[in-house]
Amino acid sequence: MPELPEVEVVRSGVEQHVIGRTVAAVEVLHPRAVRRHVPGAADFTGRLVGTKIMAVRRRGKYLWFDLSDGDAVLAHLGMSGQLLVQPPEVPDERHLRVRVRFADAGPELRFVDQRTFGGLSLAELVEVDGTVVPTTVAHIARDPMDPLFDVAATARRLRSRRTEVKRALLDQTLVSGIGNIYADEALWRVKLHGTRPADRLTAAQARGVLTAAAEVMADALRAGGTSFDALYVNVNGESGYFSRSLDAYGREGEPCRRCGAPLVRESFMNRSSFSCPSCQPKPRALRR
DNA sequence: AGGGCAACCTGGGGGC
DNA sequence: TGCCCCCAGGTTGCCC
Numbered sequence: 001m002p003e004l005p006e007v008e009v010v011r012s013g014v015e016q017h018v019i020g021r022t023v024a025a026v027e028v029l030h031p032r033a034v035r036r037h038v039p040g041a042a043d044f045t046g047r048l049v050g051t052k053i054m055a056v057r058r059r060g061k062y063l064w065f066d067l068s069d070g071d072a073v074l075a076h077l078g079m080s081g082q083l084l085v086q087p088p089e090v091p092d093e094r095h096l097r098v099r100v101r102f103a104d105a106g107p108e109l110r111f112v113d114q115r116t117f118g119g120l121s122l123a124e125l126v127e128v129d130g131t132v133v134p135t136t137v138a139h140i141a142r143d144p145m146d147p148l149f150d151v152a153a154t155a156r157r158l159r160s161r162r163t164e165v166k167r168a169l170l171d172q173t174l175v176s177g178i179g180n181i182y183a184d185e186a187l188w189r190v191k192l193h194g195t196r197p198a199d200r201l202t203a204a205q206a207r208g209v210l211t212a213a214a215e216v217m218a219d220a221l222r223a224g225g226t227s228f229d230a231l232y233v234n235v236n237g238e239s240g241y242f243s244r245s246l247d248a249y250g251r252e253g254e255p256c257r258r259c260g261a262p263l264v265r266e267s268f269m270n271r272s273s274f275s276c277p278s279c280q281p282k283p284r285a286l287r288r
Numbered sequence: 289a290g291g292g293c294a295a296c297c298t299g300g301g302g303g304c
Numbered sequence: 305t306g307c308c309c310c311c312a313g314g315t316t317g318c319c320c
Contacts, residue, residue: 114297115297167291271311
């Protein structure tokens with residue numbers, strides 16, 4: 001499942017293949033892929049044709065293409081989305097949703113998505129806090145790898161949340177790019193249980209978990225992006241499988257790499273959380 | 289206002 | 305073998 005590192009791998013991979021190229025034709029093969037583009041598929045296609053791709057940018061898990069007309073194509077991979085650069089003669093992928101052909105007749109850009117949680121849309125650009133982003137991304141916070149990410153300020157906001165720390169880490173309006181996998185990894189690194197109340201963390205703990213998230217992401221990025229879902233494939237069609245195994249996520253029953261205790265899996269928001277029962281003790285019941 | 293949570297999807301896997 | 309149910313999970317939108 002693509003989180004920030006996977007999306008960055010896709011961004012940097014796609015960038016080399018599409019910048020400076022003019023869109024000649026767009027084919028929407030599944031309407032759900034452009035459902036976020038409210039004016040509809042025909043509008044999406046019509047406005048995209050003839051524009052040139054100027055840049056490929058990212059914030060958190062969102063990716064967008066700056067266009068020569070001043071707008072942008074926003075892409076979100078959802079849980080199974082892929083952006084592939086493929087020669088036109090390559091047969092369509094089973095779950096191909098959108099195809100972008102270029103005027104130079106070179107490789108196409110293809111959006112492939114089995115579970116259809118992802119999608120593309122067109123948006124105007126707007127400046128938010130000194131950075132230009134698509135209007136539909138204006139509410140998304142800077143991610144931990146953003147050069148302008150403010151650890152101290154985000155830690156203060158984190159400590160003001162009356163919720164559990166893992167919930168807060170997954171809130172893209174507080175800090176973006178962190179999904180279920182990297183949240184568990186960051187919490188493991190700083191020995192905090194995900195149900196710890198955010199407003200009971202010390203300033204050092206709050207800064208620590210955010211810094212840990214950035215470090216986990218940097219490690220994953222160096223390894224080419226984590227993914228153990230065969231659905232995730234990078235821009236060249238190669239699996240981004242992380243050769244270095246994770247410390248917490250998916251390791252139920254396996255020994256903690258710090259203390260050896262078997263990790264446990266707990267249900268959380270209809271999904272799974274993995275943690276070390278010894279290093280990351282659950283908070284005692286708290287009186288407020 | 290802000291937190292919590294159902295709904296949106298598909299395919300793989302387990303149980304029977 | 306086949307059917308059914310569960311599971312994975314990011315974001316939105318709605319409820320409280």
